[in-house]
Amino acid sequence: GAGVSQSPSNKVTEKGKDVELRCDPISGHTALYWYRQSLGQGLEFLIYFQGNSAPDKSGLPSDRFSAERTGGSVSTLTIQRTQQEDSAVYLCASSLFSGGSYNEQFFGPGTRLTVL
Amino acid sequence: KQEVTQIPAALSVPEGENLVLNCSFTDSAIYNLQWFRQDPGKGLTSLLLIQSSQREQTSGRLNASLDKSSGRSTLYIAASQPGDSATYLCAVRQASGGYNKLIFGAGTRLAVHP
Numbered sequence: 001g002a003g004v005s006q007s008p009s010n011k012v013t014e015k016g017k018d019v020e021l022r023c024d025p026i027s028g029h030t031a032l033y034w035y036r037q038s039l040g041q042g043l044e045f046l047i048y049f050q051g052n053s054a055p056d057k058s059g060l061p062s063d064r065f066s067a068e069r070t071g072g073s074v075s076t077l078t079i080q081r082t083q084q085e086d087s088a089v090y091l092c093a094s095s096l097f098s099g100g101s102y103n104e105q106f107f108g109p110g111t112r113l114t115v116l
Numbered sequence: 117k118q119e120v121t122q123i124p125a126a127l128s129v130p131e132g133e134n135l136v137l138n139c140s141f142t143d144s145a146i147y148n149l150q151w152f153r154q155d156p157g158k159g160l161t162s163l164l165l166i167q168s169s170q171r172e173q174t175s176g177r178l179n180a181s182l183d184k185s186s187g188r189s190t191l192y193i194a195a196s197q198p199g200d201s202a203t204y205l206c207a208v209r210q211a212s213g214g215y216n217k218l219i220f221g222a223g224t225r226l227a228v229h230p
Contacts, residue, residue, distance in 0.1 A: 029166065039128060045203070045217035056216040091159055104150065105202075107160035 004108035006092050012114045013082055021111045025094030032075050033095075033105065034067060038088035041100040046090075048074060050097055058064075082115045089113070120208055123220035129196060129228055137191040137224045139206035144187050147209040150218065151191050152179050153202040160205065163191075168211065174176045196228045 005024040013019050025032050034046040045059040049069040060066070064082075069075040079086055089112050093105040125211040129135060129183045139149070148167045154162040164173045164180040166189070172181040189206055203225045207218035 006159075014146040035218075042222050043207075043218075043220040045219075050216070059217065076137050093160075104165045106162060107152070109159040112157075 004092055004094050004106055006090075006108040006111050006112060009109065010112045010114075012116065014116050015084060016081055018078065018080045018097045019082055019113065021079075021090050021113070023075045023077070023092030023108060025073065025075070025092070029094035029096055029106075030072065031095045031097045031105075032069055033079050033093040035091045035093065037075075037091060037110070041088075044092070046077070077112070079113075082113075084115050087088055087113055087115045117207065118146075118210060119217045120206060120219050121222035122202050122206060122224050124224060126225040127227070129226075130183050131186050131198060131228055131230050133228075135193040135196055135226070137193070137204050137206075137226070139189040139191070139221055141187045141189075141208050141219075142208070144184050145169050145211040146184060147211045147215055149180075149182055149190075149206060150225075151178075152205045154205060154223070157178065163204075175205060190214065196226075198228050198230055201226055201228050 007022045030051045032049040035043050038041045047067045048056040050060045064080045067077045089110040091107055093107045094102040095105045121140045123138045146168055151163040155162050166173050166182045176183045177194040182189045203223040205220055207220040209218055215230045
């Protein structure tokens with residue numbers, strides 16, 4: 001595809017339910033990132049995938065959050081037992097990682113999650 | 117801990133003005149700095165990326181400068197247009213100890229009125 005795509009664009013769920021958010025990065029981009037944008041918190045890093053390396057999970061706020069990246073392409077962010085404070089826009093980004101250099105990050109449109 | 121600050125938080129100007137948006141960061145050991153715009157309800161659009169070894173980058177009416185030693189970057193918008201109205205975010209990538217992520221400022225909300 002031409003850019004990073006995310007689905008769903010909006011998700012409303014009840015407190016305590018599990019949700020899955022999907023990200024399709026730009027074809028050929030080996031690096032994939034998840035960020036969260038919430039009111040009053042700005043944009044914060046969640047997790048990073050690079051090729052076959054172990055992901056950098058340092059930004060995940062709790063063990064209710066997990067993510068995987070299958071086949072080095074599509075990624076799924078899962079939030080278990082959602083809480084109201086999980087309400088935010090979840091943004092995915094991808095970039096090339098070539099020759100040991102980090103390149104420009106391109107962002108998807110985001111998934112707006114509302115936990116009732 | 118790296119902190120990124122953007123000033124002003126909001127700006128409202130008439131069409132045609134030249135603008136300067138400011139971004140400062142506390143730790144000068146950065147790998148690169150990236151400017152984005154975000155329209156309401158949308159994702160981020162990358163505007164310019166400046167590597168730590170560079171002093172400036174230009175794209176159309178946009179010019180971004182970087183002074184790494186003083187921990188500052190500016191985004192210059194020439195001849196502003198109503199279509200420039202958006203939130204502008206700067207983000208830095210650390211050179212070490214967390215270089216896998218971007219650290220964002222809170223943004224400058226720009227309104228350009230006809």
